[in-house]
Amino acid sequence: MSKRLRDPVHGLIVFDDRDPLGVDPLAWALIDTPEFQRLRRIRQLGVSEFTFPGAVHTRFAHSIGVFHVARTLVKVIEREMSRNGQPFEQPKAKVALVAALLHDLGHGPFSHTFEGVQKSRNVKKRHEQWTAEIIRSPVGEISRRLERFEPGFTEKVAQLLEKEDPEDIYHAVVSSSFDADRLDYLRRDRMMTGIGAGAIDFDWLIENVRVADIDLNAPDEAEGEAPKAPTFCLEKKALPAAEQFLLARYTLHQQVYFHKATRCVEHMIGKLLRAVAGRAGKRAECRLTGLPAQHALLRFFGRDGETVENYLALDDALVTGSLEALSKAGDPVIADTATRLRNRQLYKTLDLAEFGEDQGTQRSRLRRISREFEEKIKSEGVLVDDKASIGIYTEIGGDEERMHKKLHVLDGGTPKEISRRELSPLIEALVNKKQFTRVYFMDVADRDAARR
């Protein structure tokens, strides 16, 4: 008996018992594991619902959507392999499909916010590494089901997700300019936030996807023998749709992900979790958090607590459900921040764009504010947010995008990066990074003083 799900973005998603690859029944079994069910309790957009009340969709719904899109991309690969006279490799396609479904298992509560907290505690582990670890966990349900499907399958899935650069076209399903993740979240986030801009012409894009080899090296003036790997490129007739596709991502960053109120809440949650982590590290101080002794946050942040089991106990719901207890903490920072978050009493924002778009002016202002409020910045009574920047390819972290994540259009049969002026002056204009710098003040008087 096939299983069916209704999805607001993709409509009916069917898991067919008679799937010739055998992946659909496996996917359904994986969805049923505690590790995957945890994703119901992690929102795709973290705290964006403080700003966009409809944005309460979860990584659970997103991951299933990614699996659905991955099936479409696998069909594209089959089509293009046939066009290029190359074999379609079913075993690799199966690995890519399952990797697409499981790609977000390692997100922590509030995703990137939690990762930022860990980074500030000098913890090097990223969510991608947690994902691989959760998949490989010998005591978990995921690897049990993967091994039952095919011995050795666990390792293949984990390794595909760990690869940073492609070696074959199947990797492009989980990581490329046109990967299943992006093709789902662009549409889902737009729909659930309710923003009008940022639609993409999905069917036309899919129809015009081709497979071609690109250079993997970071762009540089020295040309040389560069490793090449196949990725998804677009036919030139899909150029307008390709531009819209990139603009959709840009728009979401501009309007949703970098919304100043959302970023403010993220910083406040970061402050709260750092304060809890600080107390959790000292057994005698745990009670000052207001949390019961065996609370999952205390277990995780406690000595030697960063295990897969403890990590899997953390999610958005756990943190938001703990705000009441945290608001009664003996630690005044924890109590105050939790109370504010519970009642949406946000810090007051100073957006440096108020002083004009000129970067020189903004950087000078920031320097002045940083000096004037040095002590309060240290004690987190003032939170500086100067790590959000956006270009057509920039990641939230700000690093340059890898070559296979840049969009290539076939120009005279050769893949060319789309931002070349000859191809798209529109995209070229958006390559430079634009910085969003905000400062959040606990005390409105401080904000007003900084504004002067």
Next chain:
Amino acid sequence: MANEPEDRVADIVIAAGGRLVSRVRLQKVAYLLDKLGAKSGFGFAYHHYGPYSRDLDNAVLDAEAFGKIEETYDRRQSDGARYSVFEAITGNRPHKYSYLANDRLQERAKELSAANVTVLELAATANWLLEEERVSDWKTEIVRRKGLKTRNGRLEEAVQLLSHLGLEPAKL
């Protein structure tokens, strides 16, 4: 002596010969210089091209905003992919180094700035895996993460570079 973030960026570009190509290269040079004893104060985290510092990225913004460097762009012939070219703005005045006052570090900055960008990426990543993530089997891990980039002798070149710098993986 001024030692603001923008001064540290200017130090690297000037030590490189007044011109340094690509943001990825700038990041890896700054990371490796820190490993050689320079104290940039920039925090690094692991990103797609290995160790990456958002602080340094912001310092580049400062350096541009405060007239210490200029950033222009060029494109790779083969596929048109864009890269940055940083040039120091000294106004014919001798540069007073801030955090790279040491001659040896200046020399290293020049050498590293001339290295192949993928070799730098691999060298910085290998160092990161060993020193920061404490991955004992760093070779397997770097091949797992970087795949094709480690082939054609690139990984060996990266190890050679680290050895030349006195940061050879075997000793770490």
